[in-house]
Amino acid sequence: MVKITVGVEGMACGMCEAHVNEAVRNAFPVKKVTSSHTKKQTIVLAEKDIPEQELKKVIAAAGYDVVSVDCEPYEKKGLFSAFKG
Template sequence: MWKYTVRVTGMMCGMCESHVNDAVRRAFPVKKVTSSRSKKETTVIAETELDEAALREAIRATGYDAGEIRKEPWGKKGLFGR
């Protein structure tokens, strides 16, 4: 699984966060997506690698600016931190 953290500017409220989340869900089969206007980022958890250009475009199509994307392997932490 992969975790993508996308720098997103222009989100001003909870509805903005929802618009970005919905756009990502429509564009990709993701496990989880959350956005934070205060952190200015969207976090996406996916089982497979995503096309970063398409991820940026999906967010930009909602009217927000998508910048830097950080990608890292992601594993759900168990009871003992494994």
């Protein structure tokens, strides 16, 4: 899985967050999307990497500006992850 952290300018409230989340969910097969207007970021968890240009296009079409995109491998931290060796 991958974790994509997107810097998003223009979100001002919870409805803006929901608008961005819905746009991303409708455009890509994602596991989870969370946005924060106070942190000015959206975090996307997906099985496969999402092309940066496509992600920017979808968020821009929703009316927001993407200022950064950072992608990193994501490993779910479950209750038993400490016991895996």
